[in-house]
Amino acid sequence: MPDSAPLISLADPELYSLGDPFAQWSWLRAHDPVHWHEPTELPGFWSLTRYDDIRAAYRDAETFSSAQGILLRPAEHGPDPGGGRTLALTDAPRHKQLRGLVDGWFAVRSVRALETEMKDIAQGVVDKALEMGSCDFVTDVAARIPLYVICRMMGVPESDWERLYELTSRAFGAGDPLTRRFAHLDILGYFETLQAEKAADPGDDLVSVLATAEVDGERLSPDDVILNCDNLLVGGTENTRIAAAGGMLSFLEHPDQWQAVRDDPELLPSSVEEVLRWTSTATHIMRTAVRPAEIAGRRVEEGDKVVFWLPSANRDETVFDAPDVFDVRRTPNRHLSLGFGEHFCLGGMLARVELRLLYGELLSRGVRIESDGQPKLLDSIVVNGPETLPVRMKAV
Incomplete structure (x- = not known):
């Protein structure tokens, strides 16, 4: 590792699509683990790169707040509209109250109860991909399974699943920012209608829970319901989509690891954990210090990002x-890909099951997967992984 400092450009989206962020992170862990980034169009912020420092900050939710936003955003955009209102962007006690409304839906027992339907969804998606022969693993396989599953849990009619697939593909994909914005507004509009319908005629689903819930004796406002629906949709789809696709890219780059799981299906759970560690699809998470703190000898002031x-x-x-080795036999594997502490990913169990079912479906059916072109990585500091992954799929 060179002792001379590389150019630190962690806020440059092209670093993740065209460059090597791991070289910068490696140098920072060794030489400057709490690094100050001067303000640009983004506010100034401290970078934490060591496992122990990040884990400790995750645990200290009283010092490091989520309510002022959890992602870097240009200062000119103002505060995140979900601040203090959604599961991801609240602190105690509000966070615990909101999480308590939906926690049971993501518990082990509830996820296991859905496994048969989830397996059917995975089987149907793989069937369609096999019929196509050549496909984009990101959009044609990895994106559909978590979206269809969360739609089922939220009470979205199956007739609307493709509509939401198209909207989320435009809202969270690459391309024109205005197109993404309008698609996201359409998603919010969809949930505005759905939450009103569920408030009037609730069913056994997540949107009905939110639309009829009370916190501190008061119903959630329609806007808060809509924002939390959006939060659940994004949280339940985006990172799993990228992890599933990024994991497949990793298996294509390390065919011996795919063969190891094919030879020993008992390795499937540990391979899922290694995919989560290796892909680490949430590139960054942000907190705001609400009081002075010291991290690895550096003074963090109140209000610092x-x-x-x-x-x-x-x-x-x-x-x-x-x-830096992709190893499906890795154990223990205490990665932080799904967060830690109070904000540990609500859908962590769901994501693990979806990945296990997808890869298990491909392995059990002996599907041969080969690269069919150069993958393109996302140009983003928020999530990282394949934007496109062209493959050929054939049942052997």
């Missing part, structure tokens, strides 16, 4: 043996 670089934590050589 503190950014956790999760892929760096998951390659920390003081925690993981051979961290």
Whole structure:
């Protein structure tokens, strides 16, 4: 590792599509683990790159607040509209109250109860991809399974699943920012209508729970219901989509690891954990210090933004043996890809099951998957992984 400092450009989206962020994270872990980034169009912020520092900050929710936003955004955009209102952007006690409304839906028992339907969804998606022969694994496989599952849980009629698939593909994909914005507004509009319908005639689904819930004796406002629906849709689809596709890209790049799981299906659970560690699809999570703190000898002031670089934590050589090796047999595997502490990912169990069912479906049916062109990586500091992954799929 060179002792001379590389150019630190962690806020440059092209670093993640065209460059090598791991070289910068590696240098920072060794030489400047709490690094100050001067303000640009983004506010100034502290970068945390070591596993232990990030884990400790996750745990200290009283100091490091989520309510002022959890992602870097240009200062001119103002505060995040979900601040203090959604599961992801609230602190105690509001966070615990909101999480308590929907926690049971993502518990082990509830997820297992859905496994048969989830397996049917995975089977149907793989069937269609096999019929196509050549497809984009991101959009034709990885994107559909988590979207269809969360739509089922939210009470979205199956007749609307394709509509939401098209909207989410435009809203969270690449392309023109205005197109993404209008698609996102259409998603909010869809949930505005759905939450009103569920408030009037509730069913056994997540949107009905939110539309009829009370917190501190008061019903959630329609706007809060809509924002939380949007939060659940994004949280339930985007990172799993990218992890599933990024995991497949990793298996294509490491065919011996795919063969190992094919030879020993008992490795499937540990391979899912390694996919989550290796892909680390949430590139960063942000917190705001609400009081002064010290991290690794650096003074963080009240109001400072503190950014956790999760892929760096998951390659920390003081925690993981051979961290730059993709190893489906890795154990233990205490990665931070799904967060830690009060804000541990609500859908973590769901994501694990979806990945296990998808890869299990491909393996059990002996599907041969080959690259069919150059993958394109996302140009983003928020999530990282394939934007496109052209493959050929054939049942053997």
